[in-house]
Amino acid sequence: MSKEELKRAAAARALEYVENGMQLGLGTGSTAKHFVELLGERVRGGLRVIGVPTSEATRADAERCGVPLTTLDEIDRLDLTVDGADEIDPSLNLIKGGGGALLREKIVAAASARMVVISDDSKWVDTLGRFPLPVEVIPFGLGATRHALAAAFAQAGVAGEISLRQGKDGHAFVTDGGHWIVDAHLGRIPDPPRLAALLSAIPGVVEHGLFIGLAKTAILAGSQGLRIVDRPAGRV
Numbered sequence: 001m002s003k004e005e006l007k008r009a010a011a012a013r014a015l016e017y018v019e020n021g022m023q024l025g026l027g028t029g030s031t032a033k034h035f036v037e038l039l040g041e042r043v044r045g046g047l048r049v050i051g052v053p054t055s056e057a058t059r060a061d062a063e064r065c066g067v068p069l070t071t072l073d074e075i076d077r078l079d080l081t082v083d084g085a086d087e088i089d090p091s092l093n094l095i096k097g098g099g100g101a102l103l104r105e106k107i108v109a110a111a112s113a114r115m116v117v118i119s120d121d122s123k124w125v126d127t128l129g130r131f132p133l134p135v136e137v138i139p140f141g142l143g144a145t146r147h148a149l150a151a152a153f154a155q156a157g158v159a160g161e162i163s164l165r166q167g168k169d170g171h172a173f174v175t176d177g178g179h180w181i182v183d184a185h186l187g188r189i190p191d192p193p194r195l196a197a198l199l200s201a202i203p204g205v206v207e208h209g210l211f212i213g214l215a216k217t218a219i220l221a222g223s224q225g226l227r228i229v230d231r232p233a234g235r236v
């Protein structure tokens with residue numbers, strides 16, 4: 001199976017968590033896109049759901065696929081969010097934001113009774129950090145924010161290059177929320193909850209790509225088939 005077929009297989013399995021009448025968070029990225037397309041097929045077949053997209057890209061995909069949409073202004077709780085990830089560890093802590101959608105993704109996941117993460121099994125890691133950690137920042141005062149980030153990394157016992165993400169036009173990548181993203185090349189994050197707390201305390205940081213204790217279930221597709229992993233009880 002190709003990587004795209006694996007992603008689609010994970011997305012198809014996630015449909016089994018969807019029930020008629022549910023309010024759904026719709027993730028962002030190439031894996032979540034498969035889920036939105038498959039959900040659209042079910043909606044055209046009569047399934048009644050309503051979705052909140054986590055990015056403008058997902059909004060466009062959902063509209064194209066005929067998935068009815070709402071916002072977290074109109075409803076304040078969701079039953080289920082299905083989203084991809086850049087890395088998943090055995091506690092089901094995640095790195096997200098490779099596509100720049102981490103802020104809306106985290107708001108939507110936190111508003112959901114359940115988050116199911118879908119991916120091909122290449123995203124499964126023993127320890128988070130090989131994938132550069134995205135941190136969404138306010139453009140104002142970027143130098144000071146970078147300094148504070150380096151201090152937070154040192155306090156958490158990690159270090160690495162911090163680079164400002166660039167868009168295809170060669171300028172700073174701008175998120176749907178109008179912010180910038182820096183990617184921290186840390187290699188290994190031994191204590192993700194501790195680093196997450198340190199990053200959240202920095203004034204110029206809008207949000208970071210560590211998703212701690214949010215995913216309840218991971219659906220991993222590999223050459224041997226699908227693997228369903230539930231978050232171990234009591235683990236963040």
Ligand SMILES: O=C[C@H](O)[C@H](O)[C@H](O)COP(=O)(O)O
Pocket residue numbers: 027028029030031032083084085086095096097098099100101102105
């Ligand atoms: O900002 C992007 C999201 O966090 C994505 O869910 C993540 O980057 C995984 O994307 P993909 O499914 O394309 O690997």
